[in-house]
Amino acid sequence: MxxxxxxxxxxxxxxxxxxxxxxxxxxxxxxxxxxxxxxxxxxxxxxxxxxxxxxxFGSDSFLGLDQHPAVLAAIERGVREWGAHNGTSRAFSEVAPQGEAEAKVAAWLGTEDAVIYPSVTLANVGALPALTTRHDVIALDQYAHNSIEEGARVAKARGVRTAKFAHNDPADLDRVLRGLRPFRHAVVAVDGVYSMSGRLPPLTEFQRVARSHDGFLYVDDAHATGVLGTGGRGTVADALGDYENTLVVGSLSKAVSCLGGFVAGTRDAVEVLKMRSNSLIFGGPVPPPYLTAVCAALGVIGSAxxxxxxxxxxxxxxxxxxxxxxxxxxxxxxxxxxxxxxxxxxxxxxxxxxxxxxxxxxxxxxxxxxxxxxxxxxxxxxxxxxxxxxxxxxxxxxxxxxxxxxxxxxxxxxxxxxxxxxxxx
The missing domain is CATH 3.90.1150.10 (Aspartate Aminotransferase, domain 1)
Structure with a gap:
């Protein structure tokens, strides 16, 4: 039956x-x-x-750091010192390697602060709703990563209006934002690299359009983290010169070969994410051994x-x-x-x-x-x-x-x- x-x-x-x-x-x-x-x-x-x-030829451990002796030794050390898992939400406590890894991410990129999630998907699904209210809008590229789309859907369920604009088209972004008026603030969400086509977004033009509508850029740079830009810092710093008016999302599971994703930007923005991002508050943290491994991997990336x-x-x-x-x-x-x-x-x-x-x-x-x-x-x-x-x-x-x-x-x-x-x- x-x-x-x-x-x-x-x-x-x-x-x-x-x-x-x-x-x-x-x-x-x-x-x-x-x-x-x-x-x-x-x-x-x-x-x-x-x-x-x-x-x-299907591995995104681009730099081969998943087999690097320093990274493997850091994981072993993390297990010995912290155990396999820290079984509590970050809303209550965190292990010391969490803050150390986030500080290293921010120092490497040149941002004020960063917050690490267990994955880029959880970062996007948690951050986009946390960064908006029903008075705001999200405009996303039509080919933005699925996790950006999912984050926008969660925000939409909370009353945030969302719309897609034509791929890599600043003029259409401007048209879409004009059509969404009135709103308080706008989030313009794009990929730093579109992994299927290899195309890069015109970040300078997108930043100009976003500012003209009292908006900011949100760039998922997961595929460029560690392998593109000066020192492997990705697309944003090289394209824009700085991270002003921009939040950048990166991966710790691809070129960094560990586990997790991060959102980096101003200290105030990161604090808001820690207080408002449900995937961070109501989810488990990255296990400590992987946080010690992140520190080691970033050490390799920052070395000769x-x-x-x-x-x-x-x-x-x-x-x-x-x-x-x-x-x-x-x-x-x-x-x-x-x-x-x-x-x-x-x-x-x-x-x-x-x-x-x-x-x-x-x-x-x-x-x-x-x-x-x-x-x-x-x-x-x-x-x-x-x-x-x-x-x-x-x-x-x-x-x-x-x-x-x-x-x-x-x-x-x-x-x-x-x-x-x-x-x-």
Whole structure:
């Protein structure tokens, strides 16, 4: 006999997104490289899945700090000194490494203060509602990260009006904000790097428009943290010169290779977040061993060693971009260590990912809903501890893949007009 829960799940299985995934599972289960179990890890970014060793080009530990001796030693020290977990909300207390890690983040970026959340998603979902009231508005880029969208939805449920503006379009941002009048303050939420396309936002122009509407910038710079900008500080400082009138969100789980996300800005803004951000108040903290690891990882990034890691990473990215472009692929990105090649439809993309998997290379086959319906890319995440041989081998596998693919179209929704013209030329 079916329960109400059973009937509810059955109904959800018939909805658009769930139906889309179930159809893929039914039609071509061998193509879906999802929910994989990694059985072991080896040197040179290798891992074992299903008894098969592969080169892993799906890791966002861009600098390879997840295997750095100083970071591993810091985690061990954190466990010995603080245990596995601090089981209380930060609303009541915090361990000393929490404040130390936040101070190091702020000092590294050059902001007054920073607050660390267990993830970037929890930062965005908690911070955007905390920074607004029903008298304010949030304008977000149409391609802003899903966690920004979720944060805006929570704020909207509390009475905050929200609207999207055309991707990377300051004029449309101005139009949207004019249409939302009257309001007290505006939050303009964008990504620092759009990970699927590799595009950067025009932050200077967005700042100008935001100020003209008594608004401020909120930049999710997760994909640039540690790998873009002077000293790895991301896109904001280099683009704007400072953090005035800007809050920056960054990741401690990608290039920093630990756990968590942060919001950095003025001391007053951080204090407001600590008092108003529900995902911080009603959620658990980052475990102490990871906080000690964050301090160690930022120490590496702030040392002379960082230049060598960044140079190796940049060389690997340049080699992959050049190799894929020479093969005739349309390459999206390359400014950060995420290199995507345009493949086409969902099925075509999944087949391409399976081809590379069988050739010994794991890359991410990205389809809807991460990209628009009908589009698909192979997303390759490059690390500083990939050898030149590994990168060259992936390019060789891409060459074999290219021979199996028919000519690709130039009408993908992932392309801006200039890219469509270049592909069709």
């Amino acid at each position: 079916q329960t109400p829960l059973d009937r509810s799940i059955e109904t959800l299985a018939r909805t658009g997104m769930t139906r889309f995934f179930l159809r893929m599972f039914d039609d071509a289960p061998e193509l879906l490289l999802k929910n994989l179990t990694v059985e072991a890890v080896g040197p040179d970014r290798t891992f074992k899945i299903g008894g098969k060793w592969l080169r892993n 060693e960082y230049a060598g890691l960044r140079a190796k990473l940049d060389a690997n990215v340049a080699a992959l971009v050049s190799g894929a472009t020479d093969l005739g692929f349309t390459v999206l990105g390359g400014l950060v260590p995420i290199v995507s090649v345009l493949i086409g439809t969902e099925e075509r993309t999944l087949r391409a990912g399976r081809f590379l998997f069988d050739a010994g290379y794991y890359v991410q086959s990205v389809v809807f809903p991460a990209v628009p319906h009908g589009a698909g890319v192979l997303r390759m995440q490059v690390n500083a501890n990939h050898s030149a041989e590994a990168v060259g081998g992936l390019i060789g596998a891409l060459a074999e893949l290219r021979e199996t693919l028919p000519a690709q179209g130039h009408d993908s929704p992932l392309l801006v007009p200039a890219q469509r013209e270049a592909v069709s030329a």
